[in-house]
Amino acid sequence: MPTDxxxxxxxxxxxxxxxxxxxxxxxxxxxxxxxxxxxKDTYRLDFGQIGLITLTSQLTASLLQPLVGLYTDRRPTPxxxxxxxxxxxxxxxxxxxxxxxxxxxxxxxxxxxxxxVFHPESSRVARMASGGRHGLxxxxxxVGGNAGSSLGPLLAAxxxxxxxxxxxxxxxxxALVAIVxxxxxxxxxxxxxxxxPKSRAMRVTQSHLPRRQIAWAMAVLIALIFSKYFYLASxxxxxxxxxxxxxxxxxxxxxxxxxxxxxxxxxxxxxxGPVGDRIGRKYVIWCSILGVLPFTMALPYANLFWTEILTxxxxxxxxSAFSAILVYAQDLLPGRVGMVSGLFFGLAxxxxxxxxxLLGKLADAKGIEYVYRVCAFLPAIGLLTAFLPMDxxxxxxxxx
Numbered sequence: 001m002p003t004d005x006x007x008x009x010x011x012x013x014x015x016x017x018x019x020x021x022x023x024x025x026x027x028x029x030x031x032x033x034x035x036x037x038x039x040k041d042t043y044r045l046d047f048g049q050i051g052l053i054t055l056t057s058q059l060t061a062s063l064l065q066p067l068v069g070l071y072t073d074r075r076p077t078p079x080x081x082x083x084x085x086x087x088x089x090x091x092x093x094x095x096x097x098x099x100x101x102x103x104x105x106x107x108x109x110x111x112x113x114x115x116x117v118f119h120p121e122s123s124r125v126a127r128m129a130s131g132g133r134h135g136l137x138x139x140x141x142x143v144g145g146n147a148g149s150s151l152g153p154l155l156a157a158x159x160x161x162x163x164x165x166x167x168x169x170x171x172x173x174x175a176l177v178a179i180v181x182x183x184x185x186x187x188x189x190x191x192x193x194x195x196x197p198k199s200r201a202m203r204v205t206q207s208h209l210p211r212r213q214i215a216w217a218m219a220v221l222i223a224l225i226f227s228k229y230f231y232l233a234s235x236x237x238x239x240x241x242x243x244x245x246x247x248x249x250x251x252x253x254x255x256x257x258x259x260x261x262x263x264x265x266x267x268x269x270x271x272x273g274p275v276g277d278r279i280g281r282k283y284v285i286w287c288s289i290l291g292v293l294p295f296t297m298a299l300p301y302a303n304l305f306w307t308e309i310l311t312x313x314x315x316x317x318x319x320s321a322f323s324a325i326l327v328y329a330q331d332l333l334p335g336r337v338g339m340v341s342g343l344f345f346g347l348a349x350x351x352x353x354x355x356x357x358l359l360g361k362l363a364d365a366k367g368i369e370y371v372y373r374v375c376a377f378l379p380a381i382g383l384l385t386a387f388l389p390m391d392x393x394x395x396x397x398x399x400x
Contacts (some may be wrong), residue, residue, distance in 0.1 A: 010131035017121050017185050019144030021085070024178040025118050026145040028171050030152025032057060032095070032108055034258070035160050035168065037251050042165060047241075051360025054237055055353040056105045060112030061119075062350025069342025073335070077121070078189035084117025089175035096169035111395035120342035125185060126386045127330065127337055128192055134330070135281065136169050138323040139273025146269045146319060149236075150262030157255035168190060178362070186259055210288040214332050220384045221325055224289055225347045228321055229379035231296065233355030236377040237259060237309065242368050247304045255307060263311040264286055268319030274329065281324040288321035289382030296376040300369060318379075322348070328388075 036050050043049075043262045072080065091110030098104045124142065130137030160167050209217075239261065240254035249257070276284045292314050322344075329340045359371050 006332040010133055010137070011129035011188075014185065014188055015126060015127040015137055015140045017181055018125050019364055019367055021081075021118075021155035021178045021181050021185070022122060022141055022144035024174045025085065025088065025148065025150035026113065027148035027155070028092055028117065028174055029057070029111060030158065030262070031092075031168060031171055032111065033154050034153040034156035034255060035165070036237070037240065038161065038165055039104065040260060043104070043302045044186075045048050045101065046365045047238075047360040048282055048357070049101065049360075051237065053104060053108055054233070056114040057108035058353030058356070059350055060109045061115040062163070062346040063119055064113060064345035065342035065379045066339060067342070068125075069338030069340070071338075072121055072124070073338040076124075076189070079183070080117055080121055080184055081125075082179040083119075084114045085175050085178045085182055086114070087111070087117065088114030088317050089179070092168050092175065094361075096166050098165075114358030115233050116342075119257075120392050121339045121343040122347070123326070123341035124337050125189055128189070133274075133277055135273030135275075135277035136325045137273070138327050139270055141272070142269045142323050144267055146262065146324035150259055152264065153240075153255045153261040157252045157259070161252060162204045163257070189277030209332065209389060217332055217388055218329065221329055221379055221385050222347060223384050224285065224321065224325060225344060227378045229348050229351035230355040231318070231375050231378045232265075233352045234270040234371055235314075236352070237356040238359060238363060238368060238371060239311070241363075242372065243304075243307075244308035245308075245368050257311075260308060261311045261315050265319040267318035269323065271316075271324035272320030275320070276327065278322040278388065281328040282385065282390060284324040285321055285328070285388070286382065286385045288317055288324070289379055289385065291379075291382075292317045293379040293382070294378055300372040300376060303393070313348065 031055060036053070039045060039053070040050060045125050068080075071077075087110050091107045091114065094107035094110065095104060098107055123138070124139045124308035127134055155171075196371070236258075240251065243249045243254040244251065244258055269274050272284050272288065295310050295317070297305065299314070302310055324343050326341065329344055331336055333340050359375070362374070363371050
């Protein structure tokens with residue numbers, strides 16, 4: 001049976017659209033940690049409560065994303081994407097006018113729900129549009145999110161910090177733009193030939209690896225996600241406080257340094273997927289997780305100049321892992337793209353949220369500099385990569 005050319009050609013316009021929406025989604029999300037200094041002063045919060053905000057947002061997304069992915073594997077829902085973005089829009093409006101800390105937590109939970117819907121389905125769209133170049137497609141999708149994450153602190157520094165908490169509501173306009181674009185993406189998704197009953201019935205759903213080996217490989221991948229996102233939580237949530245405490249920078253200057261780090265993360269994301277398509281995803285995972293260890297070990301003892309250099313290197317190297325890990329896991333469990341995407345995006349959010357909460361308590365007890373000395377050892381978990389089988393997709397062509 002001939003293959004529909006729409007399934008074998010890479011749909012770059014769709015990838016660009018979904019990456020752009022990922023940029024807007026993660027930009028809006030990253031405004032929340034970027035305005036932590038404002039929230040800390042407004043509601044008189046300690047570091048533990050700051051961590052609780054991140055935990056609420058990201059744990060909400062963590063718990064819901066695999067469930068959304070599992071449901072949409074069985075019943076694809078093309079127009080769920082604009083619905084999820086509506087949750088994010090409402091959450092931002094509530095954060096801007098929250099009268100209490102409890103209302104802030106409720107608002108960030110709504111933003112987390114928006115991400116829970118957006119990430120698994122948009123990752124599926126990226127794979128559908130990949131034309132078989134799965135790593136490239138996931139990297140293009142991811143770079144939008146990371147670029148958005150890097151823009152959030154910069155916009156917070158120059159818009160929210162001068163104008164105050166209520167100005168967060170202006171970011172809901174970005175959600176409105178994303179809703180319009182996602183309606184068009186949903187229409188493409190609905191028409192895609194892989195959505196026909198016959199195409200879905202012929203889809204490969206069994207891996208060539210034994211179940212025990214798949215379970216072990218998934219456990220290793222989860223440990224690697226823990227290492228990556230627990231460390232990232234230390235930077236995204238507390239880097240500005242670290243710079244203010246250790247180097248006596250202003251809040252605005254510290255936000256610019258955070259933007260530089262997140263920009264390096266966005267740039268590093270572009271590399272992991274395409275390189276994994278060429279040389280194998282296991283090699284990319286090796287270099288990305290374990291390769292960053294010397295730099296994380298040096299960071300707590302560096303001056304301001306070398307702190308910025310080291311964080312740029314850490315962001316570049318560490319960011320290349322996620323696309324490779326995600327596509328590797330999707331190849332392990334063919335036919336479960338939504339569930340796998342939801343699980344790993346959920347783990348990324350969940351590990352970041354748990355990390356932020358625990359590291360906040362550690363910072364309250366031992367000081368903010370102690371956090372970075374402890375987290376420096378996390379990339380050593382990358383040694384577990386040795387137990388992964390060679391790339392699951394090498395022996396067959398995966399089907400979205």
